[in-house]
Amino acid sequence: MGIDGEDDAAATGGAAASAKGSSADLKRRSAAKKRAEKALQQHLPGDTKLVAALPDPEQQEALVRENERDPLDGEQTWPTEEELAAAAGGSKLRKRRLPAGTSEYQAAWILDDDEVSGSDDNDDEEEAVPLSEDLASEEDYGAAAGDEGDDDASMMGDDEEAEQAAAQRLREELKAKRMAEAEDAEYPDEIDTPQDMPARQRFAKYRGLKSFRSSPWDAREGLPAEYGRVFAFENFKRTAKRAHEAVARATDGSDPCCVLPGSWVTLVLADVPAAAAAAVLERTAAAAAAAAACAAAAAGDDGMSLDAGVTSATGAVPLTVYGLLQHEAKLSVVNFSMKKAASYTETIRNKEELLLVCGLRSFTGQPVLSDDAQGADKNKMERFLHPGKTAVGSLYAPISFPPLPLLAFKVVLGQKPQLAATGALRSCDPDRLVVKKIVLSGYPVRVHKTRGVVRLMFFNPDDIRWFKPVELWTKSGRRGRITEPLGTHGAFKARFDGPVQQRDAVCMSLYKRVFPKWPAAAQQQGGLGMASFA
Numbered sequence: 266m267g268i269d270g271e272d273d274a275a276a277t278g279g280a281a282a283s284a285k286g287s288s289a290d291l292k293r294r295s296a297a298k299k300r301a302e303k304a305l306q307q308h309l310p311g312d313t314k315l316v317a318a319l320p321d322p323e324q325q326e327a328l329v330r331e332n333e334r335d336p337l338d339g340e341q342t343w344p345t346e347e348e349l350a351a352a353a354g355g356s357k358l359r360k361r362r363l364p365a366g367t368s369e370y371q372a373a374w375i376l377d378d379d380e381v382s383g384s385d386d387n388d389d390e391e392e393a394v395p396l397s398e399d400l401a402s403e404e405d406y407g408a409a410a411g412d413e414g415d416d417d418a419s420m421m422g423d424d425e426e427a428e429q430a431a432a433q434r435l436r437e438e439l440k441a442k443r444m445a446e447a448e449d450a451e452y453p454d455e456i457d458t459p460q461d462m463p464a465r466q467r468f469a470k471y472r473g474l475k476s477f478r479s480s481p482w483d484a485r486e487g488l489p490a491e492y493g494r495v496f497a498f499e500n501f502k503r504t505a506k507r508a509h510e511a512v513a514r515a516t517d518g519s520d521p522c523c524v525l526p527g528s529w530v531t532l533v534l535a536d537v538p539a540a541a542a543a544a545v546l547e548r549t550a551a552a553a554a555a556a557a558a559c560a561a562a563a564a565g566d567d568g569m570s571l572d573a574g575v576t577s578a579t580g581a582v583p584l585t586v587y588g589l590l591q592h593e594a595k596l597s598v599v600n601f602s603m604k605k606a607a608s609y610t611e612t613i614r615n616k617e618e619l620l621l622v623c624g625l626r627s628f629t630g631q632p633v634l635s636d637d638a639q640g641a642d643k644n645k646m647e648r649f650l651h652p653g654k655t656a657v658g659s660l661y662a663p664i665s666f667p668p669l670p671l672l673a674f675k676v677v678l679g680q681k682p683q684l685a686a687t688g689a690l691r692s693c694d695p696d697r698l699v700v701k702k703i704v705l706s707g708y709p710v711r712v713h714k715t716r717g718v719v720r721l722m723f724f725n726p727d728d729i730r731w732f733k734p735v736e737l738w739t740k741s742g743r744r745g746r747i748t749e750p751l752g753t754h755g756a757f758k759a760r761f762d763g764p765v766q767q768r769d770a771v772c773m774s775l776y777k778r779v780f781p782k783w784p785a786a787a788q789q790q791g792g793l794g795m796a797s798f799a
Contacts, residue, residue: 318522334493471775473735603688632658726750
């Protein structure tokens with residue numbers, strides 16, 4: 266279900282729905298309106314019958330947070346006879362290579378490679394929980410079990426050793442993060458080709474580009490299933506302008522249903538779940554009790570205000586009710602400009618969990634960091650948020666409209682949250698391309714004018730044939746191509762557009778689009794996650 270086209274918005278997946286909805290929705294909204302009128306008349310004291318505003322079923326926006334995606338909405342073709350035959354043949358028993366003269370009984374004891382790897386994993390799991398190695402016999406075990414005092418002392422010593430080991434691991438992890446950030450700043454995007462698996466399998470999702478700036482990339486290609494649950498705008502700026510104009514009409518008195526600032530009003534909410542209503546009543550009762558308890562202290566000359574006394578004495582704060590602009594209850598891919606705080610010295614990795622505070626909203630998220638290239642159709646993913654450099658963080662979040670500041674905090678269990686980054690809302694655009702770049706490097710061992718033999722980029726000839734169409738480049742500015750593999754250890758011949766020096770490095774750039782991580786189910790159920798968005 267999408268957003269009305271009149272508001273320049275549409276869902277990324279599924280068919281667009283009408284703004285008025287179906288007849289069942291109209292009946293439901295009409296019934297809700299009648300219940301609200303009845304409840305409002307009951308709550309008004311005495312002869313007061315002034316009604317400031319009532320919900321209009323035709324103009325009321327449905328509280329839809331996620332788009333209802335149809336899993337069968339995509340293109341589906343009937344399989345061919347060859348595909349059916351291949352699928353039927355795949356269920357047959359796989360032939361095994363056995364030495365000559367091996368009987369069936371002997372073949373049952375010969376394990377395949379997959380079975381051997383699985384048995385190794387099981388052995389590791391068994392070794393992860395070892396038995397008591399210091400108890401060599403049953404007599405030693407009985408003697409150890411009888412000495413409870415020694416056990417208590419040893420347990421206390423073990424706890425201290427465990428705490429020291431945990432602190433040591435934490436220091437090592439922080440040191441490794443700092444080293445990785447420094448290495449990324451010195452050698453950006455460079456990685457080593459794995460030797461334990463083929464490169465064509467490790468980098469199967471990557472592709473080569475002639476030019477990162479001008480090569481085409483379809484923004485609707487290969488989208489994950491989560492993109493069918495979010496909403497997108499055809500014109501985000503125009504929708505934001507209309508939303509702000511509606512707020513201006515509601516506050517300046519031109520809207521007949523507006524309530525001027527400073528007015529005392531009674532809000533009547535319909536169709537509220539019992540659990541949510543109980544939580545609201547409990548919170549308001551706690552805040553009222555705390556205010557009554559602090560009234561005497563606030564009336565004195567101790568310099569403490571009523572609000573400060575309520576918060577410091579009991580931790581309960583008054584319930585705050587605020588309104589949302591149009592579409593702000595829906596989810597989309599929100600982009601924030603972020604800059605690392607000067608007071609934060611730790612590293613901020615890509616997709617690191619942060620507490621994001623945007624005005625009255627606060628939620629946890631794992632933003633995907635990318636560079637802030639103005640006017641570019643593709644944005645390179647950043648592995649770290651470097652000091653003094655502005656990046657863009659993309660994540661699944663509620664729709665918001667600028668101007669909206671951002672404060673990002675790093676929350677560690679048992680410690681005070683630290684301000685990690687600051688920024689502001691940039692846009693709500695699921696079509697923004699965030700591309701991860703990796704660089705494979707090799708070194709020429711023999712060169713002759715524009716030709717050379719390169720090693721250490723790949724380690725088998727099949728990978729060389731797979732990546733042969735991808736363009737090569739050197740750090741001195743030359744461009745080239747792979748001509749043919751040489752030998753069986755990963756060397757290949759290459760030709761460049763100019764003379765190549767042997768001290769130069771030959772590189773290959775590969776690209777893959779990355780997407781934000783969908784919030785976990787625990788975040789959606791409560792706390793600072795998706796449930797506290799609105």
